[in-house]
Amino acid sequence: MAVAPFSLTDEDLTKDEPLKLLSPANPTPEETIFLSNIDLAVAFTVETVYFFEDGPAAEMSKMVKRAMAVLLVPYYFLAGRLQVNRETGRLELVCNNAGVVFVNAKSKVMMKELGDLSLPNPSFCQFVHRPGLHRSLPERALFTIQVTKFACGGYAIGMVTNHGVLDGKSAADMFQNLASICRGQGLKTQTIFNNRTCFKARIPPLITHPHQEYTCISPTQKLPSAFTTVTKLSPSPAPPIAVENRRHTVIPFSPSTIAALKRTAAPCSTFQAILAQLWRARTRAVYTDRPDEISMVLFAVDVRSKIRPVLPDGFVGNAVVTGFAAARAAEVVERPFSFCVEKVKEGIERVSTEEYVRSAIDWLEVYRGIPATCNGNSFYVSAWWKLAFRELDFGFGKPIHGGPVANGNDEFVLLLSPANGSRGSTSSVNAWISMEEEKMKKFLHHVFAI
Numbered sequence: 079m080a081v082a083p084f085s086l087t088d089e090d091l092t093k094d095e096p097l098k099l100l101s102p103a104n105p106t107p108e109e110t111i112f113l114s115n116i117d118l119a120v121a122f123t124v125e126t127v128y129f130f131e132d133g134p135a136a137e138m139s140k141m142v143k144r145a146m147a148v149l150l151v152p153y154y155f156l157a158g159r160l161q162v163n164r165e166t167g168r169l170e171l172v173c174n175n176a177g178v179v180f181v182n183a184k185s186k187v188m189m190k191e192l193g194d195l196s197l198p199n200p201s202f203c204q205f206v207h208r209p210g211l212h213r214s215l216p217e218r219a220l221f222t223i224q225v226t227k228f229a230c231g232g233y234a235i236g237m238v239t240n241h242g243v244l245d246g247k248s249a250a251d252m253f254q255n256l257a258s259i260c261r262g263q264g265l266k267t268q269t270i271f272n273n274r275t276c277f278k279a280r281i282p283p284l285i286t287h288p289h290q291e292y293t294c295i296s297p298t299q300k301l302p303s304a305f306t307t308v309t310k311l312s313p314s315p316a317p318p319i320a321v322e323n324r325r326h327t328v329i330p331f332s333p334s335t336i337a338a339l340k341r342t343a344a345p346c347s348t349f350q351a352i353l354a355q356l357w358r359a360r361t362r363a364v365y366t367d368r369p370d371e372i373s374m375v376l377f378a379v380d381v382r383s384k385i386r387p388v389l390p391d392g393f394v395g396n397a398v399v400t401g402f403a404a405a406r407a408a409e410v411v412e413r414p415f416s417f418c419v420e421k422v423k424e425g426i427e428r429v430s431t432e433e434y435v436r437s438a439i440d441w442l443e444v445y446r447g448i449p450a451t452c453n454g455n456s457f458y459v460s461a462w463w464k465l466a467f468r469e470l471d472f473g474f475g476k477p478i479h480g481g482p483v484a485n486g487n488d489e490f491v492l493l494l495s496p497a498n499g500s501r502g503s504t505s506s507v508n509a510w511i512s513m514e515e516e517k518m519k520k521f522l523h524h525v526f527a528i
Contacts, residue, residue: 098177114277121242133474198484206236
């Protein structure tokens, strides 16, 4: 759990002027795409980077640009921009062909100097092109790509998407399509379904459940810099790369550790056991003097199987809602581990009906909220181990590492396969986490206690 041994600076890379890649098949007249309340609740940027040792690094930029001309036929909307509808006051996606942004970069660093690529390293943000978080919506690209060539001949491909436009599964499918085109095998996905009106709120909205998993947004509320909302159209730039009192680390859950957790609260899934353990350890670290406050953990629940009619293949919008488990901090800490697992199970079961999903959509219609991670009392755990980062082959082999860029956000924990292995590989799980130094010390003391 050592920190990354190498920290990149602006001096380690030179970047060419950004290029705008346009769709050759943008609709005329311009199309405006409705974004659901589920989309709008998670309209933040997602950064991933992939490192390759083999292949013609000098030609990779040209290959990716050529492939984008093919990709942007079905994915034309990625060249669009978010805008505020003046009549409804909500964000929507306008397909104005403002362009995907592409950047070619060179680094004087050898890839081996970066150390263990699987460790969270916030300075790896140098390998992605951030879409101008301080700019206005018309200037902010929804998809950016950066190809960085290293002094050793290897290269990195960094991509930034907006979660409000593509959820995790849809973004992973889009990346696979781009890689397939680069390999000369064309599009893997033949049909893109971008109509999100199946997730429209009811008229009038009918809120049939309490939804403490979401929180209202006030104009003065401090949000993570990557969020885009109607009340926060020009967010502040991303936080500095180095934060003195913040620590990034990986928590490895080995097969034996996972088995021991599951025996303690059988029957339960790997996800339920790890989620409960992280929740309990974080509560012990954060709620030291607040035993009567509510501690809450949030998590994503895929609702594709819960919606009728069934979503078509190729649906690219968000099809996940937020689930939660909550209890008094004293209960989370003092009661048996099985109590935490049962609370997690209740949270998953709570979101198991279409009526709950519709109620959540209607709540978001009325209150225009986001997941409740901004109060410091809750955090969000996202299971990325099903996204097979190491399968992304652009024509010269799979990456030696691929995954998210650490962003220093306390409120989000990512669950990844070790070295981001093959799809569905959950024999071992790594948890990426960032916390203030003192809280992290307490957390590490408790997270391995079974």
